[in-house]
Amino acid sequence: MKPIIGIFLGETAGVGPELVAKLVADKVPYKYCRPVLIGDARVLRQGMEISHVDFPFTCVESVDQVDWDGPISIIDLKNIDPKTVKIGTVDPASGKVTGDTLVYSMDLLKQHQIDGFVFGPLNKQAFKLGGYHVEDEHVLFAQCLDWLDKPRGILNVMNNLWTFRVTTHIPFRDVPKYITKENVLKTIELTYSTMKRAGYDNPRIALAALNPHAGEGGLCGTEEIDVLAPVVQELQSQGKDIVGPVSADTIFMHAFKGEYDAVVTLYHDQGQIATKLLAFDVGVTVAGGLPYAITTPEHGTAFDIAGKGIAKPSSFEQAIRIAAQMSGWREQA
Secondary structure (H helix, E strand, O other): OOOEEEEEOOOOOOOHHHHHHHHHHOOOHHHOOEEEEEEOHHHHHHHHHHHOOOOOEEEEOOHHHOOOOOOEEEEEOOOOOHHHOOOOOOOHHHHHHHHHHHHHHHHHHHOOOOOEEEEOOOOHHHHHHOOOOOOOHHHHHHHHOOOOOOOOEEEEEEOOEEEEEOOOOOOHHHHHHHOOHHHHHHHHHHHHHHHHHOOOOOOOEEEEOOOHHHHHHHEOEOHHHHHHHHHHHHHHHOOOOEEEEEOOOOHHHHHHOOOOOEEEEOOHHHHHHHHHHHHHHHOEEEEEOOOOEEEEEOOOOOOOOOOOOOOOOHHHHHHHHHHHHHOOOOOOO
16 A cells, blocks of 8 residues: 655645645645645645635544545644734744644654655744744754664755765865765765665765865865775775766766766755756755655745745655655556
8 A cells, every 4th residue: 555644734824735735636645645634724725725726625633534535634733823824924833833743743653653754844933933942853853753863864856866965054164074984974875775765776876076176186185085985985895886976067967867866965055056956846855864754845935925826836746756755655667
């Protein structure tokens, strides 16, 4: 049977509820999973009105009440009246409800009531103003799942190309000191393990270089010689399909031609600029390393267009597909 995927509507003030409504109206989630919505039924109804769609749904209190042959079900948390929230604004009450719902959904995962989880876009400022004083929602997930001290990280997927990075939100001047054999190896191994859960037997991975022209044989930096090449050689000796270090100014030219399944970059913008230029509307963020599949659209709450009914659901659909894939669903040939 297809996996059960919990789908949280997302920030009440953002585009999440209207995107979920569009996808459900077109029966998109059913391609990949047995979906159960999570949130407030009033927010779902507002999303339907914004998107000019209509479909029957059933309110339930738990997953075991879902009739998989009937209309889509929503676990109605009755925790926020959308009439009290101005769409397109940072709202602390909405942020608190977002955090509360994420915690509730982690409990569903731990209780094995759902196999994977997809959450609509949230606003980090509202999230923190609502009382969740953690770095981001991914730290909250790790706290809830007792996973803080275990390898984890955020991967991005777009058009079947996976990307992961060794460093993330740190000043650029500090990047080189984090490019160690241990950090690079840990990042690549986390990429492998996450992709294997998604059905890749031996994913083709390319490691980006740090310096211009991959260091020019040491003339323009030695990180490639001292750190990156030895890591690649070690993984190749284990039978892993990996190449590199590949000059960062050409690595995505090869990737976009389909030569790699994944690219591991060394710092934030090295990968984000390329991928967002190509496919901003279909990008997906994956919580790598956690014991459950957790994904979200890569775009944010889009406050500038929220409530207008024009947001595109492509990224949200891909987030559902990948969560289902990581939870055991496989596309039929």
